[in-house]
Each structure stands twice: as structure tokens, then as C-alpha cells.
Amino acid sequence: MAGIERMGKLLSLTEIVNRVGVWVGGLLMFFTSAMIAVEVVLRKVFAISMGGADEISSYVLAISCSWAFGFALLRKAHIRIDIFYAKMGQRLQSLLDLLSLLTFLVYQIPLVYFAWLVVKTSIIRNSAANTPLHTPLWIPQGLWFLGLVCFLLTTVVLLVSSVARLARGDLEGARALTGPNTIEDEIKEEGASLPEAKTPSDGGFR
Amino acid sequence: KDLRVVGSWNSLTMFKNFEQPFWTEKVPAAMPDVTVEMTSLGQVNLNGPAVLRQMDMGVFDVVHTVADYVVADSPVLAGLDMPALAPEIEQARSVVDAYRPVVAETLARDFNAKLLAIAPYPAQVIFCKGAVAGLDDLKGKKIRASGWTTSEFVTALGATGVTMSFSEVPQSLQRGVVDCAITGSLSGYSAGWGEVADHIYPLPVGGWDYVITSMSMKTWESFSEAEQQQLQEMITDELETPAWQVTAEETIAGVDCLTGKQCAHGEPNNLTLVPISDNDLQRAQEVLVENVLPAWAAKVSPADVAQWNETAGKQANIQIK
Amino acid sequence: MMIIGVVLAVLLLFLLLSIPVAAALAALGLSMGSVYSPFPLYKALGEISWSAGTDFLLLAIPLFVLLGEILLRAGIAERTYRALFYWLSWLPGGLMHANVATSALFAATSGSSVATAATITTVALPQARKFGYAESLFAGSIAAGGTLGILIPPSINLIVYGFLTNTSIPRLFLAGIVPGITLTILFMIGIVVICLINPKLSGQKVNSSWSQRLGSLKDLIPVLLIFVVVIGSIYAGFATPTESAALGVLAALALAAAHRRLSLVMLRDVVEGTMRTTAMIMLILFAAYFLNFVLASIGLTQMLTDFVNNLGMSPMATMLVIVALYMVLGFFIETLSLMVITIPIVAPVVVGLGFDPVWFGVLLILLIEMALITPPVGLNLYVVQGIRQSGSISEVMIGSIPFVGLILLMIFLLLLYPDLALILARYVQ
Ligand code: NA
Numbered sequence: 001m002a003g004i005e006r007m008g009k010l011l012s013l014t015e016i017v018n019r020v021g022v023w024v025g026g027l028l029m030f031f032t033s034a035m036i037a038v039e040v041v042l043r044k045v046f047a048i049s050m051g052g053a054d055e056i057s058s059y060v061l062a063i064s065c066s067w068a069f070g071f072a073l074l075r076k077a078h079i080r081i082d083i084f085y086a087k088m089g090q091r092l093q094s095l096l097d098l099l100s101l102l103t104f105l106v107y108q109i110p111l112v113y114f115a116w117l118v119v120k121t122s123i124i125r126n127s128a129a130n131t132p133l134h135t136p137l138w139i140p141q142g143l144w145f146l147g148l149v150c151f152l153l154t155t156v157v158l159l160v161s162s163v164a165r166l167a168r169g170d171l172e173g174a175r176a177l178t179g180p181n182t183i184e185d186e187i188k189e190e191g192a193s194l195p196e197a198k199t200p201s202d203g204g205f206r
Numbered sequence: 207k208d209l210r211v212v213g214s215w216n217s218l219t220m221f222k223n224f225e226q227p228f229w230t231e232k233v234p235a236a237m238p239d240v241t242v243e244m245t246s247l248g249q250v251n252l253n254g255p256a257v258l259r260q261m262d263m264g265v266f267d268v269v270h271t272v273a274d275y276v277v278a279d280s281p282v283l284a285g286l287d288m289p290a291l292a293p294e295i296e297q298a299r300s301v302v303d304a305y306r307p308v309v310a311e312t313l314a315r316d317f318n319a320k321l322l323a324i325a326p327y328p329a330q331v332i333f334c335k336g337a338v339a340g341l342d343d344l345k346g347k348k349i350r351a352s353g354w355t356t357s358e359f360v361t362a363l364g365a366t367g368v369t370m371s372f373s374e375v376p377q378s379l380q381r382g383v384v385d386c387a388i389t390g391s392l393s394g395y396s397a398g399w400g401e402v403a404d405h406i407y408p409l410p411v412g413g414w415d416y417v418i419t420s421m422s423m424k425t426w427e428s429f430s431e432a433e434q435q436q437l438q439e440m441i442t443d444e445l446e447t448p449a450w451q452v453t454a455e456e457t458i459a460g461v462d463c464l465t466g467k468q469c470a471h472g473e474p475n476n477l478t479l480v481p482i483s484d485n486d487l488q489r490a491q492e493v494l495v496e497n498v499l500p501a502w503a504a505k506v507s508p509a510d511v512a513q514w515n516e517t518a519g520k521q522a523n524i525q526i527k
Numbered sequence: 528m529m530i531i532g533v534v535l536a537v538l539l540l541f542l543l544l545s546i547p548v549a550a551a552l553a554a555l556g557l558s559m560g561s562v563y564s565p566f567p568l569y570k571a572l573g574e575i576s577w578s579a580g581t582d583f584l585l586l587a588i589p590l591f592v593l594l595g596e597i598l599l600r601a602g603i604a605e606r607t608y609r610a611l612f613y614w615l616s617w618l619p620g621g622l623m624h625a626n627v628a629t630s631a632l633f634a635a636t637s638g639s640s641v642a643t644a645a646t647i648t649t650v651a652l653p654q655a656r657k658f659g660y661a662e663s664l665f666a667g668s669i670a671a672g673g674t675l676g677i678l679i680p681p682s683i684n685l686i687v688y689g690f691l692t693n694t695s696i697p698r699l700f701l702a703g704i705v706p707g708i709t710l711t712i713l714f715m716i717g718i719v720v721i722c723l724i725n726p727k728l729s730g731q732k733v734n735s736s737w738s739q740r741l742g743s744l745k746d747l748i749p750v751l752l753i754f755v756v757v758i759g760s761i762y763a764g765f766a767t768p769t770e771s772a773a774l775g776v777l778a779a780l781a782l783a784a785a786h787r788r789l790s791l792v793m794l795r796d797v798v799e800g801t802m803r804t805t806a807m808i809m810l811i812l813f814a815a816y817f818l819n820f821v822l823a824s825i826g827l828t829q830m831l832t833d834f835v836n837n838l839g840m841s842p843m844a845t846m847l848v849i850v851a852l853y854m855v856l857g858f859f860i861e862t863l864s865l866m867v868i869t870i871p872i873v874a875p876v877v878v879g880l881g882f883d884p885v886w887f888g889v890l891l892i893l894l895i896e897m898a899l900i901t902p903p904v905g906l907n908l909y910v911v912q913g914i915r916q917s918g919s920i921s922e923v924m925i926g927s928i929p930f931v932g933l934i935l936l937m938i939f940l941l942l943l944y945p946d947l948a949l950i951l952a953r954y955v956q
């Protein structure tokens with residue numbers, strides 16, 4: 001029983017870390033929009049440039065994406081084509097769910113390793129962007145790399161939890177973690193807080 | 207032996223007329239046991255120094271890339287291509303020859319790579335929409351410049367350096383997002399800049415954009431000494447030297463096409479060619495000595511600075527204090 | 528040709544096993560690279576991902592998603608719908624025109640056709656029931672209308688196409704406008720004709736007063752404002768597409784504030800929705816980018832181009848084969864995946880045949896629009912059905928058939944008159 005509890009804690013920790021990652025990423029997106037807008041106005045109206053708005057934004061893009069991959073995995077947003085899957089029995093479906101995560105690992109492990117080499121090389125060479133900002137590249141690359149690590153760990157946690165649930169015979173529980181996104185899930189995600197979605201009433205018509 | 211070669215930009219003469227025929231025809235003909243797979247910078251989509259980093263990891267054997275892209279990893283290389291350091295191509299050649307040992311040493315140290323050749327793209331000149339009569343008129347203008355040394359240079363002139371991708375430039379010029387932009391004369395003509403700009407100022411403010419050819423040291427050492435010598439001679443005679451000649455021609459041909467003279471590449475445009483006055487040359491050198499070079503010197507070691515003064519600086523009659 | 532067969536077979540296997548598309552593409556790239564190349568191509572995975580991940584152009588994708596999320600959660604789609612209803616209710620087919628027109632207007636600002644279809648279904652369906660519309664055609668008009676968004680700029684799909692083929696985004700955006708508007712009009716004409724032939728499909732007539740119409744005009748302002756900010760800033764020369772997206776985000780925030788819909792909860796939902804969609808799109812793009820690197824490196828891209836050239840078919844005949852191929856693939860493959868898998872291979876072939884890459888981008892988007900509403904894999908069908916929660920999915924599918932026909936008609940128009948796409952694009956460059 002202690003094992004189940006620990007697993008649950010690990011899962012909620014994963015959820016928290018990923019959500020915080022996504023919030024920070026989202027805030028950075030707003031910040032980026034504002035920065036770009038200021039840059040556009042300054043350039044057009046006053047013919048001056050802060051310089052580097054595009055450079056900083058592109059780092060933000062890489063970093064906020066890498067920190068959002070794991071969140072998307074938790075929300076089952078990574079597209080799977082389920083024509084064949086839908087026709088399978090539940091046991092085979094569970095197997096395919098595990099295979100999906102394993103294939104993700106096949107992608108992630110080399111990705112994380114070679115992303116680390118990118119960061120490492122930049123640290124060793126003391127690399128700085130060939131721009132007026134001279135950004136030390138290891139900083140954005142390091143943050144990007146950490147996001148990829150978080151993605152990898154999220155996959156591992158999901159895999160372990162899912163295997164644990166399967167071992168207990170909890171097929172439904174495993175599917176809740178790693179099954180594909182059904183269209184109902186998707187609508188719930190899209191529409192959960194659409195203003196009038198909860199009360200499909202008259203919509204203000206007279 | 208199978209060689210994987212990354213050429214420079216595959217739409218430009220350097221690739222089409224030199225790199226590709228050299229590696230896919232001449233080398234296999236001269237060295238029967240060598241086969242070549244050729245690709246280009248645009249196809250591998252690796253930005254900045256990444257393509258050389260990958261060669262170091264064994265993904266490629268030979269890489270042609272622009273020195274400016276590698277500056278992020280090896281700031282010493284920026285010394286090769288300072289803005290307006292060498293207004294004429296003969297001067298550029300002597301600067302390159304003098305600085306070549308430094309480049310070779312840097313590539314070997316940072317990327318475990320053997321330097322094979324250095325050849326320029328046509329001079330990186332300024333295209334403007336709206337009249338300019340000389341350097342001082344650039345004050346207050348928004349100029350698309352790539353590379354920090356060029357940015358530093360235009361900033362010192364009182365202009366604003368703007369970074370944007372090459373493909374965005376024509377529209378941005380047309381709509382006034384930028385007033386001026388810098389690229390090679392012929393590539394600017396080919397990309398249609400001549401249809402939106404109306405003035406061209408032929409001082410190489412963006413330098414010459416040198417393409418550096420290098421081979422992974424591991425691959426280089428797998429050749430026998432005789433083969434190494436043969437390969438190096440072939441590259442120098444059949445790739446590097448003719449590339450310098452063609453660039454000299456293209457720099458002029460590009461300007462001709464842009465300014466309504468005889469044009470072998472298509473319909474000529476009608477840009478005004480702004481003459482470079484002696485005053486401007488002097489001013490350019492001042493900016494270089496007082497703004498750009500000190501900024502560069504702060505990023506490299508004193509030994510690198512001394513080396514630059516000995517080699518490139520001596521050729522251009524400029525010294526960093 | 529062996530290699531092409533192996534690559535296709537492995538990819539198909541991965542997809543049939545319901546492996547996430549991003550993982551499937553990357554695993555395919557890694558395995559093909561180690562089998563068919565003597566070079567350690569996998570070692571480029573890190574640098575390629577960093578290079579693609581920091582592409583300023585791609586920043587437009589999350590920003591447009593963000594813009595769309597803000598507008599939806601600020602309730603702006605419903606107001607737009609109501610206003611268009613007042614204006615279009617006199618036409619045969621009444622409410623269905625509001626479906627199509629709202630989709631067209633709204634889609635022109637938001638990037639996601641799913642979100643658009645979901646919102647409009649939620650708002651429109653109660654009205655359809657109240658006024659007694661035949662639900663089949665009504666649902667079809669929503670599903671089909673939702674696809675307009677990826678053709679009328681701004682469009683995330685066009686950005687993806689531009690990114691993968693190095694085509695100018697501003698030109699692609701311009702090229703989408705005329706076909707997008709034409710298709711919208713075709714949809715509306717189709718509805719009128721169908722409802723004139725069979726008036727039972729239309730609901731009871733609702734006559735709106737001029738005071739209602741004029742009073743609703745203010746509700747059209749937000750969508751138009753966003754459109755002007757985003758598209759206007761590009762063509763007035765203020766901004767690149769990415770910069771215009773950033774301006775759009777700020778404008779949408781301002782609109783949400785003006786409608787008093789800004790709250791921490793709302794912003795949290797916006798951010799989570801945006802990052803979820805963004806991560807999904809970007810991971811597929813990055814994986815596809817690496818796969819393309821491998822496929823080009825092992826010579827597959829070149830092989831296919833040579834193969835097509837050696838067939839000796841006329842360019843137009845080849846193009847028809849390509850169109851047919853996309854229609855078939857579009858039945859089965861999710862659209863974003865379809866795009867990233869095929870574009871890098873097909874676009875060079877098409878350009879090699881002498882077609883304009885901008886024109887082909889628009890044609891491809893039309894094919895993608897069709898794929899969104901053809902069974903068995905047609906995302907918009909399922910979204911509409913998912914919100915309906917009554918009746919059967921086949922009703923939605925049947926109701927979509929006329930619109931599939933109209934998209935097909937548009938495709939033929941574009942094949943016959945390439946200028947439909949190119950006439951505006953010519954003004955740039
Ligand atoms: Na759109």
C-alpha cells in the first residue's frame with residue numbers, strides 16, 4: 001500500500017512541476033508579446049530599436065516549448081492515430097499505450113543526451129551569440145535542456161505508474177494515465193472554461 | 207572512402223559553379239577510391255556554428271560555411287572579416303592570406319578541423335530606399351545588418367541595427383520597416399532587392415562574408431601524405447583561386463545589374479550608385495579603429511589581438527591599441 | 528525505390544500501432560538514419576532541435592494559438608455569432624449562414640479550427656433546436672465552416688507549410704485570402720441552393736429588425752479589429768508575421784479586458800490551453816524536421832523527385848495524381864501529421880515540375896480542409912458530434928458531404944485559375 005501512496009505522490013509532484021513549467025512558459029509568452037510590440041512601435045514611430053527582441057523571443061520559444069512537452073503528455077495532447085487502436089481489446093490497448101511511451105523514450109533519450117552536448121560545448125567554448133547582445137548561449141540552452149529533462153522524467157514517471165497499475169490489474173487506471181485522448185477529453189479541455197459552454201442556453205437571443 | 211560534404215548556399219555561384227562540381231566530379235575523378243555525398247547549408251538546417259560542431263562529431267567530413275556563423279564559438283574568426291577593413295578585393299585577399307594561419311589554428315583547436323580554403327562572397331554592400339550620399343547619411347536610418355561587428359559599425363554611425371531574416375528584407379524595405387539592408391551585390395540583385403531599393407553604396411560595410419572550407423581532422427589524417435598534398439593543391443587551384451576571381455567579377459556584375467548597365471543575369475534595375483568619397487573611407491577607418499576593433503579586442507585574448515596586429519592589421523595599415 | 532518502400536512501411540506500422548506521431552517520426556528518422564547512412568546522423572538531433580526550436584518564425588504559432596484562446600475565452604465568438612445571425616437570418620438556411628460566416632470571420636483571427644468549431648457548436652446548437660433546423664446539414668455547416676480558418680489568414684497551417692518549404696509567409700497569407708473568401712461564398716451559395724430545393728432542411732424563418740442589426744454591429748468590431756491589427760500590420764509594413772501575432776495577442780488582451788472577462792482563472796486556462804496545443808504542434812514539427820534531415824541525407828528526397836520526373840507524365844497529370852493521393856490520405860490521417868509527413872517530400876517534386884510553391888501551399892490547405900471533414904478521421908466531425916451528444920456521428924458526416932463537394936469544386940477552380948491564389952500574392956515582390 002505504501003508503494004501506491006508513494007506512486008501517487010510522485011504523480012502529483014510531476015503534475016505540479018509541469019504545470020508550474022507551463023505557467024512560467026505562458027508568462028514568458030505574454031512578456032515576449034509585449035516586448036515585440038514595444039519593439040515594433042519604437043521602430044516604426046521613433047526609428048529606434050531596443051535590439052535583440054527577436055533574439056530573446058526565440059530563446060523563449062525554445063525554452064517554453066521544451067517545458068511544455070511534459071505537460072502536453074500528461075494532458076494526452078500528443079496526437080495518436082487511433083483507427084486501429086479503437087478496434088483492439090482492452091489488454092492490447094494497454095500494451096499499445098506502453099509501446100507509445102517506450103517509443104517516446106527512444107526519441108527522448110538521444111534527444112536529451114545530444115541536447116546536453118549542445119549545452120556542454122557552449123560552456124566549454126564560452127560561446128556567445130553573434131549579435132549585439134552577445135548572449136552567453138549556455139544560459140538559454142541550459143534552460144531548454146532542463147525542460148527536455150523534465151519531459152523525459154515525466155515520461156518515465158508515467159511509464160512506471162502505468163506499469164504498476166497494470167501489475168495490479170487496474171487497466172482503467174492505467175488508461176486514465178496513458179490512454180489516447182478521446183474527443184470528449186479534447187472538448188472538455190477546449191471548452192472547460194469557455195464562458196457560456198456550461199450553460200448552453202439561449203445565448204442572449206431574443 | 208565515402209565523403210559527406212556540406213556546401214555553402216546552394217542557390218549561389220560559389221556552390222553551383224565551384225563546390226559542387228569540385229567535390230562531385232573533380233575529386234572522384236582524381237581520387238578513384240573516393241565517393242562523395244553532397245548537401246548544402248540550406249538543406250542541413252543547422253544554424254551558426256552547429257554545422258562545424260557536427261563535423262567534429264563525425265556527421266560530416268567536409269563543411270563549407272560562412273566565417274560569420276562560426277563567430278559564436280570562435281570569436282577570433284571575427285578578425286578575418288571586419289567591416290570596411292578591405293574596400294577592394296586585392297586588399298581583402300592580402301588580409302586573408304596574412305590571417306590564414308590564425309584561422310587554421312583556431313579551427314584546429316575549436317573544431318578539430320583542417321582549414322582547406324577561404325573564399326569570399328561578393329562584397330557585402332548597403333542597399334537603401336531613399337537617398338543617401340555617403341556614410342553620414344546613414345545616421346538615423348534603420349539598417350538590416352547581420353553579425354555583431356557590422357551592427358557595431360552602423361550603430362557607431364548613428365544608425366539602428368535591425369536583425370531580420372533574409373527573405374523578409376524586400377518587403378520590409380518596400381514598406382519602410384527598414385531603410386537599408388546589407389548583402390552581396392549580386393545576391394541582392396537575385397533576391398529582388400533592386401526592385402525595392404533605389405540607392406546602392408558599394409563600401410563593404412558587411413565585409414566580404416568569407417566561406418571557409420574545412421575538413422574533419424580525422425578524415426584529413428586518414429589520407430596519406432601524398433593524397434593530402436594532392437587534395438590541398440586541387441582545392442587551392444580549382445576551388446579557391448577561381449572563386450576569388452569570380453567573386454571579383456560578380457561584385458562588379460552585381461553592381462552593374464543593379465545600376466542599369468549591361469546585365470547577364472536578367473533585367474537590370476535602376477539604382478543610383480553612390481560614390482565612395484575619400485572622406486568616407488577615412489570615416490570608415492575611424493569607426494573601425496575607435497569602435498569596432500576595441501569591442502572585438504575585449505572579447506579575445508591579448509595574444510589574439512597582438513596576432514591580429516601582426517597579420518591582418520599590418521596588411522590593412524590598422525593597429526589595435 | 529526499396530528505401531521509399533521501407534520508410535513508408537515502417538511509418539505506417541508506427542502510426543497503425545497508435546504511437547504518438549512525434550515519437551513515430553523521430554524514431555523513424557533515428558532508425559532509417561542508422562540503417563541507410565554510414566554517418567552518425569543521430570548525433571545531429573541536439574543541434575537540429577535547438578536550431579529549429581529557436582526559429583523566430585515559429586514563434587508565430589504559439590502566439591496565434593494564444594490569441595485564439597484569449598478571444599474564445601473572452602466570449603467574443605458568441606457575440607460575433609449573434610450579430611451575424613441578425614444580419615443573415617433572412618437568407619434561405621438562416622442560421623447556417625451565421626455558422627459559416629462566424630467561422631470565416633473568427634477563423635481569420637484564431638489559429639485553431641477545432642476551437643472555433645467547438646465554440647460555434649456550443650452557441651449555435653440550442654438555436655438550431657429551438658428553430659427546428661435539420662440537424663444533419665446544420666452540423667455539417669459548422670464542421671465545414673470550422674475549416675475556413677486554416678485558409679483565411681492568419682493560419683498556423685500556412686506557417687507550417689512556409690516553415691517546411693522556405694516560402695514567404697506574407698505571400699502565403701495573401702494567397703489564402705481570395706480562395707478563402709471564395710470558398711466561404713461557395714458554402715453560403717450551397718446552403719441557399721440546398722434549402723431552396725428542400726425547404727425542410729431550413730428552420731423556421733426569423734426576421735430580425737434593423738434596430739437589432741444595427742445594435743449588433745458593435746459586436747463585429749472586435750473580430751475586425753483583430754484582423755486589421757494582425758493582417759494590417761503585416762501589409763502596412765509595421766511588422767513581420769511573428770510580430771503581427773504579438774500585436775494581436777495584446778489587442779486580444781485589451782478586448783478581453785474591455786469585455787470584463789480577464790481573471791486569473793481565465794488567464795490560467797488560456798495559458799494551459801495554449802501551451803498544451805503549442806507543445807503538441809512543435810514536438811511534431813521538431814521531429815519532422817529531424818526526419819527530413821535524415822531523409823534528405825540518405826537521398827530519399829532526391830530519389831522521389833527523380834522517380835516522378837522519370838514517369839514522364841505531364842505536370843498537370845502529376846498534380847491530379849497528387850491531389851487524389853491527398854484526398855485518400857486525408858480520409859485516414861490526422862491533418863497536421865499529414866502535412867509534416869508529406870510536405871518535405873512532395874513540395875520539392877511539385878516545385879520541380881514548375882508549379883509555384885505559394886500556389887501549391889494554398890491548394891494543399893484546401894486538401895487539408897477537406898481532410899478535416901471526411902470520415903473516418905475527420906477532426907471537425909467529431910468535435911461537432913462531441914458537443915451535440917445526441918444522434919449519430921453519421922448525421923454529421925452526411926451533412927458535411929455537400930461541403931466536401933464544394934471544397935472539391937474550389938480545388939478544381941484553383942487548378943484551372945491559379946491566379947485566384949496568386950493575384951494578391953503578386954503584390955508582394
Ligand atoms: Na485563420
Ligand code: NA
Pocket residue numbers: 857858859860897898899900901902903904905906
Ligand atoms: Na479525414
